[in-house]
Amino acid sequence: MLTDVHIVIMGGDARYLEVIRKLNELDAKISLVGFDQLDQYFTGAAKVDLEDINPATVDAIVLPVSGANEEGVVEAIFSDHVVRLTEEWLEKTPEHCIVYTGISTPYLERVSRHVNRELVKLFERDDLAIYNSVPTVEGTLMLVIQNTDITIHQSRVAILGLGRTGMTLARTFHALGAHVKVGARKREHIARITEMGMTPFYIKDLEHHVSDIDVCINTVPAKILTGRVLAHMPPQALIVDIASKPGGTDFRYAEKRGIKAILAPSLPGIVAPKTAGRIIANVLSELLLEEFVVEGD
Ligand code: NAP
16 A cells, blocks of 8 residues: 555546546555546545745656656646646655656756656656557557458558557557568567567668558658659558657658558557556556655555
8 A cells, every 4th residue: 555655646538537546545645746637536646836835845756758858847638727747846755756747858967967856757667558559559559441442351461560559559460360470670679579480680681671551550650651662662561650759751752652540649548548548557566665665555
């Protein structure tokens, strides 16, 4: 349990309702900043302004998935007020106070370094990324079904990247009966793709592997679907680019060639906000329990 552990949840979207629920179950002392317009009421979670909190009592701060911008402002969809995490405020927290964010930003890196507070980036963790790959892949399936007139079964699908999401994508499309080829750059990934019964190729040779595909799903956060590659792709192919913005596709050239290319960010939050929230809540609560619960408690 997290009894007496004071956690400030500062901003967030619908996914954070699951985080509040979970931390509440664990009996944490929760201060909600940026939730003034939230109708739901949680016993044990007080809606407050940051100025009303004594920073010296705070053990952990939970920021939205997007972190904080250059002014320290966090996304708070349940509030009209500006919610800002300042260096001055963070400095007044105890030295053991940990800041949990989805992704990091230059501002958060700088401020946490200046005041020497630990910054935990939840979305860089393998466990969270692997759990999150499930709703991401379901969202990708939805987009492929909506934007093609063929079944996934027997379709020719190229998946770019065999990372945490690429692996789940490859296995899911393969299980649905698609002819899956996967592009990677490491020899061990080529071996793994072969072992999984799919067709491997090196991403550096991408342009030679796209002429016969129906669907291309990119997970590589680098410009790899260049004009040169797209020139080899059939115009009726569909590209779903799930890599972080701006994606890995030359969208301008794709449009010029008549290839439908969709940049599809934040799929878990769109197709399964509750599951996506639970994934964050479970990983975060495990980390908090490891950090703040003394063995034998
Ligand atoms: P990951 O595990 O790091 O996988 C990324 C893959 O890209 C790896 O296979 C990596 O290969 C490869 N790669 C990176 N740079 C490359 C380059 N320059 N050339 C060739 N290959 C390269 O990441 P992930 O968790 O699967 O996420 C993939 C992307 O999707 C990220 O941008 C992430 O932010 C995004 N994402 C989006 C959603 C959504 O809803 N749209 C959801 C989850 C994740 P190596 O292993 O060889 O380095």
